[in-house]
Amino acid sequence: MKEHARQARAESRIIGLVPTMGALHAGHLSLIERARRQCSPVIASIFVNPKQFGPKEDFAKYPRTFESDSEKLERAGVDALFAPEPSEIYPERFATYVNVEGLSDKLEGRSRPGHFRGVTTVVMKLLAIVQPNFAYFGRKDAQQSRLITQMARDLNLDTEIVVCPPVREPDGLALSSRNVYLNAEERQAATVLYRSLESAKSELASGVRDALQLQAVLQRTLGAERHARVDYAEIVDAETFEPVVRVSKPCYVLLAVFIGKTRLIDNLYIEPNSSNSEELVFHF
């Protein structure tokens, strides 16, 4: 992979990297499409990273669909696929980790200790191997994208991090490789994440800015779904990921909800309209 990327750099080509864990869906393919508009070659990686799964998490049963993934990537016009083995990425006596302090301990990091340290470490390694001009991540994983942007800045990386909007099913459910764990009833129940984001949006659109009031609306919508168990539902500052009291600057409504045994996340990004700061713009 290093040799391949070195060659592209020698030819002054613009390299784009799209890191994934496979089990590819239209969300992943939207990142590839975006990369293809800016870069050639576009390199995708598939690596189910053991270091970002907790001991009780789904590493062993995480969906692995390599054959159909590589077909999808080829059809999407990806120039190269990097699919290393865990033993190549983490050889014996591997000992160096990257951690974004503070930000990685909140919310997702609090519910999944060590998760983000695993994510930033593997992404740093992928960026070091490929040295792309651009690397593409999904805002569906809002905290992850924020952490990776921070890491790239803090470590003076020559890669520009591009964050892309989430792709959703027609009923609003954000595409996720983990959606295959849902049975038919749970799949129906899973729309509660999107529905609760919609309910927060309606409140905001009618003038509510108080975070506690918004949280109450989220909890009410989520609480009405018997298959749902809320891990967190928070309104946070989009920079610091600290809870806000009022929505007055760019914020995220962040959700992590168990549907049966499957843990799903979603978010709504809110920013003041630049021309009229009383008005908000919503990004699902």
Ligand code: AMP
């Ligand atoms: P994963 O394979 O789940 O690690 O995801 C690989 C990349 O795809 C990450 O940058 C994710 O944020 C992004 N991604 C996952 N789901 C979606 C989605 N529904 N829409 C857009 N990007 C996504």
